Amino acid sequence: MNFLANRQVMIISMISTLIMAFIVMVIVDPLIDGKDGFSVIALQLSFDKEIGKEIVSSWNIEAFNRWIIMDYLYALSYMIFFVSFLLWLEKIKNLPSTIVPYIAIGAGVFDWIEDSLELLFLNNIEAFSSTLFFIHSIFATLKWLALPIIIGTIIKYYRVKG
16 A cells, blocks of 8 residues: 555545535535435434434435435545555654554445445335344444544644654
């Protein structure tokens, strides 16, 4: 993964992450839920299929199906950014390699699994398993729990003299 421990890769992926974050959170999510987009996060962390059904009852499922690709791309962009940033900091600060870049990869993969399960759920709500819906929320939770670990490590790395 040495090619990712590169300032240019880190900067380009940071810019793409910021652009994708804007597109997903400010444009796509509100298109899907018809409001402020926050019900998309509520669905991720609902854990209960019946609550999930209630959340998506007013969603534009067609918009979700059309724009879900943006969330997959967003996950890819933030995954590359965080991995690149962490590896670059390890390199310039002469720090030993850690597992945290792999946690960043895990966050992106968990996001893709969560998106895929949401896609299946929204296209066959009644037949979708309650257990699988619960598992969907576990993947979303793991994704969200990875973020403070990644951010905390970046802050820790910045404090290291090197």
